[in-house]
Amino acid sequence: MNSILDPNVVYEDISADVTEHDIDVVSDLWNMDGRDVYRGSRDPRYTHANVYWLYNESLSRVGLCEHSLRDHAQFHILWLYESEFATFLQEEGWEVATDIWSKIPKHVYERCFSEGFTTPEKLLELCLNGPSRIVTLEMIRSIPTIYSCDDCKQKSLKPICVSNQMRPLDFPQKEKVFFIDLDMVIHIPPTDSRVFTRLLQHDDSSLQVQVLERQAPLHMPPHAAPPPHQTGPAELQAQA
Ligand SMILES: [Zn+2]
Numbered sequence: 569m570n571s572i573l574d575p576n577v578v579y580e581d582i583s584a585d586v587t588e589h590d591i592d593v594v595s596d597l598w599n600m601d602g603r604d605v606y607r608g609s610r611d612p613r614y615t616h617a618n619v620y621w622l623y624n625e626s627l628s629r630v631g632l633c634e635h636s637l638r639d640h641a642q643f644h645i646l647w648l649y650e651s652e653f654a655t656f657l658q659e660e661g662w663e664v665a666t667d668i669w670s671k672i673p674k675h676v677y678e679r680c681f682s683e684g685f686t687t688p689e690k691l692l693e694l695c696l697n698g699p700s701r702i703v704t705l706e707m708i709r710s711i712p713t714i715y716s717c718d719d720c721k722q723k724s725l726k727p728i729c730v731s732n733q734m735r736p737l738d739f740p741q742k743e744k745v746f747f748i749d750l751d752m753v754i755h756i757p758p759t760d761s762r763v764f765t766r767l768l769q770h771d772d773s774s775l776q777v778q779v780l781e782r783q784a785p786l787h788m789p790p791h792a793a794p795p796p797h798q799t800g801p802a803e804l805q806a807q808a
Contacts, residue, residue, distance in 0.1 A: 661758030
C-alpha cells in the first residue's frame with residue numbers, strides 16, 4: 569500500500585496485528601470516513617509523514633492516517649481490506665474467491681504440479697501464447713517484460729530466441745485476466761475497477777471485451793504450438 573502523501577513510500581507492514589509501539593497505548597474513539605476507529609500513537613518508523621495506525625473495537629488494525637509534516641491539517645486515510653489488491657488500490661469491492669487450480673482442466677493441473685509450474689510466474693509463462701493472463705500485486709506495481717520471437721511465434725518471461733523482441737506484458741482480453749496472490753487464490757475485481765486502467769497504461773493493444781465475466785474458464789494455449797528455437801517452458805506447452 570503506497571502512501572498518498574509520498575507515493576514512493578510503501579507501507580509494507582499491513583497485517584491486522586497491533587503494531588509494537590501501539591501495544592498498551594490508550595486511544596480515544598475517532599470517527600474517520602464514517603467509521604469508528606481507535607487511533608494509535610505516531611509510528612516512529614515513518615519519517616515522510618506523521619503516521620497513525622487505526623484499530624477497530626476488537627483492536628484489529630484496519631487502516632492508517634497519514635498527516636503532512638508541514639501541515640497537520642493535510643491528511644489522508646488509507647484502509648486495509650481483506651484483498652491485498654483492494655488495499656493496494658484503495659478500492660472496495662474486491663472478492664477473495666477460490667484458488668486458480670479450480671479454473672484449470674484436470675490434465676493441465678496435474679501436469680503443472682508434476683512439472684513444478686506452481687507459482688504465479690510459471691503459470692503466466694504457460695498462458696503467454698494464449699489470451700489468459702495471471703497477474704499478481706507485484707506485477708501491477710511493475711509490469712513484467714515479455715520476450716517474443718516473430719519466427720517461432722513464442723512468448724516468454726525470459727529471453728527465448730536469438731531474435732527476441734521485448735515489450736510490456738499485454739492483456740488481450742479483460743475477462744481472462746486472473747488476479748492471484750502468492751497462495752494462488754483468485755481475487756475478483758469490482759466491474760469498474762481502476763486496476764484495468766493501471767494495467768493498460770503499458771499495453772499498446774486495447775482490451776476488446778468490456779464486460780467482466782466473473783466465472784470465465786481459464787484458457788490454456790493450444791497444444792499444437794510450433795516448437796521454439798531453444799528448449800524452455802514454451803516447449804513444455806507444445807508437448808501438452
Ligand atoms: Zn524464435
